[in-house]
Amino acid sequence: MVTAISIGITLLLVLLLARPMGLYMAKAFDYETTGLDKWFLPLEKLIYGIGGIRRENQTWKQYVLAIVMSNTVMILLVFLIFRFQGSLPLNPSGIPGMEPTLAFNTAISFMTNTNLQHYSGESGLSYLSQMVAIVFMMFAAPATALAAVIAFIRGMAGKPLGNFFVDLTRSITRILLPISFAAALVFIALGVPQTLEPTAVATTVEGAAQEIARGPVASFLSIKELGNNGGGYFGVNSAHPLENPNALSNMLQILLMLLVTTATPFTYGKMVGNAKQGRVLFVSMAMMFIVFLGISLTAEYAGNPALNALGIQHEQGSMEGKEVRFGVAQSSLYSVVTTASETGAVNTMHDTLTPIGGLIALSNMMLNTVFGGMGAGFLNVLMYTMIAVFLSGLMVGRTPEFLGKKIEGKEMKLIAVTMLFTPILILAPTALALFTNADTISNPGYHGLTQVMYEYTSSAANNGSGFEGLGDATPFWNISTGIVMFLGRYLSLVTLLAVAGSLAAKKAVPETAGTFRTDTGLFAAVFLGTVLIVGALTFFPAIVLGPVAEQLTLTP
């Protein structure tokens, strides 16, 4: 009962925040003069001036090129900081430079909003790297994705796509910075440290020496959650008591993870001038979310049959890899939220989830449409929307239209190719790793397959959580996941912005009584069917061999 109330209230807050936030975002990206300018324009002008940014509209090709070029430059500079952090300032604990393949992996990981971590923050990064490299990218990466989805929406609305550098700047100054600044102060009040002092050394009650790692955690934590980044300051991420001290800090993290991604459908509805369509997409995604959450909670409360058979008191559910202050309810909720929003922060070890709990986390990432990560998730949703429109058009035998634009061969070819990226990026490397690097798997049996598949799913979907038992700090894993993360991010950005460019150039067809409406319950059902059928057909065999087989072997 308490579980239901706590989850109900948390989700109610998410719901209440989504629409106002969505409308605020629509305003933040409006190039006309708005009342917000007097707050943000001075800082933005400074950035435009030093960056040499001219505020002019770009074509879709220029926009894509700006994304790829700027992100590549950022990856290179951050790579250099990681390599030379040993001789750079702000390194009180004396941490050495990073190994090259690990620096390659980490720089791509944070630029692509993935935050897969093959290092441990306490021992692998200096305070300078945590701030100037990691936190910088935690702003720049989600801002890039948000800019891309806004450009896409502008294209669909038949407006000019805008300017990438202006959108990048506005994403940070008007959305990411003010909210993460305020949230950081709240986190400190709740017990999250924010200090430049080195690791503390205590003498315990029993007389042993205990080291306690700390650092500027709170400012890191708020942008990690708000930007759907997910990389932990500490190795175990938000399971660490200093990165998530209590249930209140846990709830704030959940709200931050869902804030922008649940608001985006409303921003979309506002910008294309069809609020109802935005609501239909929001409700469709919320339905998938609730069903997945219900399954995960049931599985985690049922616990591990093999342990329950020992005759112990197991009312709490499955507690291996979980923290007492969160228990099963807040851990399970967090695991569903972090994979739905492609954040990748964890407050429980996903490797230790029950097979079905792990399956839900995996499915969220494979579908990548249950809200999804900042910007990138909603791009994916719009892609599935167009597939649904196309299929409906085929069924009734008319040229499909979406927002008054005809969807034709050119767009569908681009979308069909985009749809293939994720399964190829997940399944092909999984097969390769199983053949060549099976010795890095830590848990034997069917679970081992899930470990490998989870790593690449998380990379391709730019999530970043892991089944952390995997021995992934090797050149093979660093390089292969680095490539998967990079392609998982930029391939679909390019093809989908091409679709936007093509749609923007089309003349709008007037709506008639015969137009297939895309803002109705019927369309929501078609959309959900498309997402689930495409997802299920692609990944079903692999899922049966992994988590489903493991669950069947768990009888005591």
Added chain:
Amino acid sequence: MSLFLISVRCTLILMLLFGLGYNLLVTGIAQGLMPGKADGSLIYNRNNELVGSELIGQAFADPKYFTGRVSSIDYNGAGSGTPNYAPSNEDMIKRTAEAVEAWKTDNPDVPVGELPIDLITNSGSGLDPHISPEAAEAQIPRISKLTGIAETQLADLVRKHTSGRQLGFLGEPTVNVLKLNLELDAKMNQ
């Protein structure tokens, strides 16, 4: 100006403003307003020696203390982590079975049916400062026998260090093991 140059200049200014500036600003405010929390909620004893952090668990090997969660890293706060055992992992099933046997020897007065699962499972961080109230209560008979402190007194102590759900509905009830043992320690030395 070429796209490359704009990219480099943008990157540098964003690094400076939002990498360095943002972090230092928040650090300055935190150190000015809430230094205790900002430094990691550290606990000092009467002689002003650091004994730990109220948010970080400690290893208690002596059975006269309350013990916390299983920690594969032995509560070394320089790092954090777990063995990441899958539910089907043989080593984990063996470890828990052994913990149950050890419980029977060390706590003959409390049947296994009253041993809560959080006491024999590894926490997510390896640094969990809490156990469930039931897990603390289950240890009272053993500690009373070893220290000579009455069970009712120990029960009072546990109650004192139990925190309910936050705002009445969020999270789980917890007992802070370090704070509980610090007070137990003071009682033993009286």
